[in-house]
Amino acid sequence: MKLFDRDLSWLSFNYRVLMEAMDKSVPLLERLRFIAIYSSNLDEFFRVRVANIRNIKQIDKKKINRRVDFNADELLGEIHREVSHQLNEYGNAMDEIIQNLKAKKHFICTHIDQIPPELLPELLHYFKTKVSAFLHPISLDRAENLFLDNRAIYLVVTAQSNKAFVLKIPSDKLGRFSRHQLENKTYYIFLDDVIRLHLDVLFPDLDVNQAYSIKLNKDADLQIDDEFEGNLVRKIEKQIQKRNLGVPSRFLFDLAMDNELLSKLTTKLDLSPEDIVTGGRYHNLDDFFQIQINEDELIYENRKPISVAGLDESRSILKCIEQEDYLLHFPYQSYDYVLQFFNEASVDPEVTEINVTFYRMAKDSLIGESLISAAKNGKKVSVFMEVKARFDEENNLEWARKMRGAGVKIIYSLPGLKVHAKVALVKKSHKMYGFFGTGNLNEKTSEIYCDHGLFTIHEGMTSELSNLFQHLLTKYTPPPFKHLIVSQFGAYEHFMSKIDREILHTEAGKEARIIVKVNNLQESELINKLYEASEKGVDVKLIVRSICCLIPNDNLKVKRIVDRNLEHGRVFYFHNKGNQEIYLGSADWMNRNLHRRIEVCFPITNDPMKQEILSILKFQWQDDVKGVWLSPQMRNERPKSEYGVRAQSATYEYLKINMDKEI
Incomplete structure (x- = not known):
């Protein structure tokens, strides 16, 4: 099947960011921030992706044997034409925003x-x-x-x-x-x-x-x-x-x-x-982030993080987790609970061991400080630090040095792989506490990224997480994973088999549904399997924020959401004849995530939590305020105003009152 080019698809996504800067319903300073985001995104695109295409072009000229599935000259031409078109609209949007800010007595002199x-x-x-x-x-x-x-x-x-x-x-x-x-x-x-x-x-x-x-x-x-x-x-x-x-x-x-x-x-x-x-x-207009104006009409309404009563009322978050699992949704709910988890583990005399993976650490990471305290308090602390996280290499290395100096055991990148999993494990002599996330263990990005995190003492999940950390520490080969889906240990095959199972159900005349929410969708075999599933009658819904190489059709639609917070959580739903399976995790469906990284996806086994995720997915699928349909021509098409749903606002209100809805 034919696919969209990944780089042109990314430019389509960045244009969706630009659409927010052009949207008159967005507060003026927020529109200026979307101008800054667009500029920053495009700058990185040229530094990395365009540079990579240029390198491939040079390899082609030297007749070096490297298999590529595109013509570098043609692709660069298409990229420059699309960027040129977008920059015209970018300039017009910026001029309009600056003029409107003048009316509010804020003058950006150009x-x-x-x-x-x-x-x-x-x-x-x-x-x-x-x-x-x-x-x-x-x-x-x-x-x-x-x-x-x-x-x-x-x-x-x-x-x-x-x-x-x-x-x-x-x-x-x-x-x-x-x-x-x-x-x-x-x-x-x-x-x-x-x-x-x-x-x-x-x-x-x-x-x-x-x-x-x-x-x-x-x-x-x-x-x-x-x-x-x-x-x-x-x-x-x-x-x-x-x-x-x-x-x-x-x-x-x-x-x-x-x-x-x-x-x-x-x-x-x-x-x-x-x-x-x-x-x-003027260049480097991502510097517009430096303009701060605290006037209510110019910025988004402040959302106070939603309290989780059980965690707030208890003096011990670890004891709360012993009683029940907690599924959190950031930034709707406070990331402070994650900080409290690490802080308590660092001082609890019964905690013997803490294991954590980091992909992008906050510059002033409170989690990092907690781990340093834990090591000084005599606990065995092991950190897997990914030092190949692009543009965060230096910060990650600096934190690694600081933690190692305090007695934390640091394990660096694996050859040929990046560790992109967002997990932590706290051990006591009689129990293990797991944190499984869809986003980085980074309290700064948690304020602007929409992610999910699960606290659990589920014996199967925590045991398998312990095995994974043993693999990272010692190259030990873990037993097969039965609860977690882990890249490099059958994740690709797991997802393929679950799609095949839904196909078998629809062929048998039973209801079959799949919902996939990711940042990026590129892996060609999984895309082809989704095409097959939709053609055979499986109800397939795709919510893809950024790169989407799958070309939508009448049976297979793709929703893209860009709003005040960055949609970052990955969610995988399979109907399974009514025995609904839901996995959350760190893995996009890209070649790199499934074949060149270690990722962890984890099951949601609690029925009320499943319903919570399904309700959020329903809001996202129905979003006709900030959601667009990706067209077969790679355009961002506004849906007809049918529901009046803005997913992020609806999710916040839903979590406040904990409504019980079904997708």
Whole structure:
């Protein structure tokens, strides 16, 4: 069966993000944040995916034997055409948001002409006392080769006698915006323009003409050999240092720049024509995240986390878990319960051992601090730290060093695999307590990602989790998993067999249903099996937030939801002749998740909890406010307003009153 290209599908998803920035029903500052999210997403896409396609193109040119199922030149052409189309709408949306913020007395100045004269003395003082300390002009004429830091913004300043200089904008040191109050208005001035205003101070002997913004994206994917030999940590540390040396993947320049100057820059930077992409006056607009305005009409209504009475009323979360399982939904319910779980385990004298997997740790991780305390309190603490988590390698390594220094046993990445599971196990002499999650053990992202987490002492699940940790610690081969579905230990086969079982049921004239909710759907054999199931009469519902390589049809629809929180939980439902099976977990249905990572999916065995998950899935399937249908042409199509359901709002209200609904 034909499939969507994964990279073009991702661009379709990012356009759905842009749609939120264009949605007039979204509060203005939130629309600006979606502009920032779109910009950040696109930037990473060029640093990783486009760079990877370019690398494949070079491999093709060298006639190296590597099997790929696309033409790199054609795909790059399609990517650039789609991005160009999206950036036109992006620019229009940003202009509209900025104009509407002005009406609310918040002025984001997008040109030095928009800066009130009354602020000029204040800005001059700021430039002389702060900004100028970080400026190091480089003569473009004297530099034999020009080196630009990855993702940094620069100004190319032209002066009399065809002189030109390159200045790095120190937004990493000073922030991107200078904020000023004037009467009852607030002004946000780009650091770029603070520098533009004072070029005569920086170059007192030159007649400065213009200043143009440029930026260079480089290949940011670490090239790590996944063999057993050698020091993997040292390799990763070296590769992080080299990330700034990656080959170019996109050079953005101000469209107002003249061709002669552009030619000089591309020569100095050794760029090819396909590296060069026209941009605007400002780059790195993910810096809009730095603009904070606490005015109710400009931001989403605050949602107070829903209390879980049993956990709040008890002095011991471990004793609560001994009495019953707890299924939590973040951020609707507080992540504090997870922090309390680790905090109590670190001081409970009966706890002997704690095992945890980390994929992306919070920079100021309270969980990490709890584990350090646990080790100092004499407990055996083992942490599997994934140091190949893209863009989090350095933070994860830093935490690994800190925990190891406190006596925590640290196990690093496995050769050829990433450990993407989100699990923890606390052991007492007589009992084991498991935490199984769909999202990272990261209290910061838990505030904005929609995820699920289960606390349980289920003997079968905790025993199997203990076996998995033994595998990570010692390479021990665990017995077959009967309760958990674990990638590298039959996860792909488990999912295929469950789909086949639903096919057999529908062929026997029985009701058959499958619901799959993932971030990404790419694995071709599973996609083909879903096609087969739907063609044979199985009711298949797919909720896919981002990449979806499956092409929808009349029998097989795909819902995509983008709202104030990032949909991140993975859910797998199989009707099973009424003996409903529900699994939650960390695994998307992608090649990497099922074949090159260790993932854990866990069953929900409690009937009320099953109903809770099914109710949430129902809201998501019916969402006609923030949900769209993915079309066979890869477009995001708004559904007819049939239900008036906004899934995230409905989920919050449902959990508040714990309604009992059926999907």
